[in-house]
Amino acid sequence: MTNRKPYADSRAAKYIDRRVLELSARKTQNHIAMEAGFKTPNVLSMLKTGTSKVPLDRVPALAKALECDPRHLCMLALEQLGGSMTISAIDEIFGTIVTENEVVWLEELRDASDGADPRLTQRARAALRAIFGK
Incomplete structure (x- = not known):
């Protein structure tokens, strides 16, 4: 069946x-x-x-x-x-397919860092995960 x-x-x-x-x-x-x-x-x-x-x-x-x-x-x-x-x-x-919402996040990251291409530190990772309750 x-x-x-x-x-x-x-x-x-x-x-x-x-x-x-x-x-x-x-x-x-x-x-x-x-x-x-x-x-x-x-x-x-x-x-x-x-x-x-x-x-x-x-x-x-x-x-x-x-x-x-x-x-x-x-x-x-x-x-x-x-x-x-x-x-x-x-x-x-x-490569990684980026959604429209993710593009907005990337643009904000670039704006907030003045285009400095910041490395993802443990502190930044923890802050980002905290936003999503993880």
């Missing part, structure tokens, strides 16, 4: 499910599906439950509809497509 939800445990399915829930006060699932360009709203349900994988050609429109970073969603979709080996290959070829 085959698994009817082969991507149910994927980070992409969990992320899409969470984003739909987070947007539910402002957008219906049908609205999100329509914004993403899906012909039928049940496609979004299939992505959330892991019945289907995220189609790479829909990542930009889906990211816009989910109000999330397209690079992050693309990495989750690629992970779903080929697992950790695919992500390792992408990292090896392109």
Whole structure:
């Protein structure tokens, strides 16, 4: 018997499910599906439950509809497509993919340090981790 939800445990399915829930006060699932360009709203349900994988050609429109970073969603979709080996290959070829939010952090770091390219000290690491409660 085959698994009817082969991507149910994927980070992409969990992320899409969470984003739909987070947007539910402002957008219906049908609205999100329509914004993403899906012909039928049940496609979004299939992505959330892991019945289907995220189609790479829909990542930009889906990211816009989910109000999330397209690079992050693309990495989750690629992970779903080929697992950790695919992500390792992408990292090896392109280096670390930086999200829009991470770019803002980097720009602030450069501004705060006057472009000094500061080394990450133990003290700075501890301060950064404290921001996130770690």
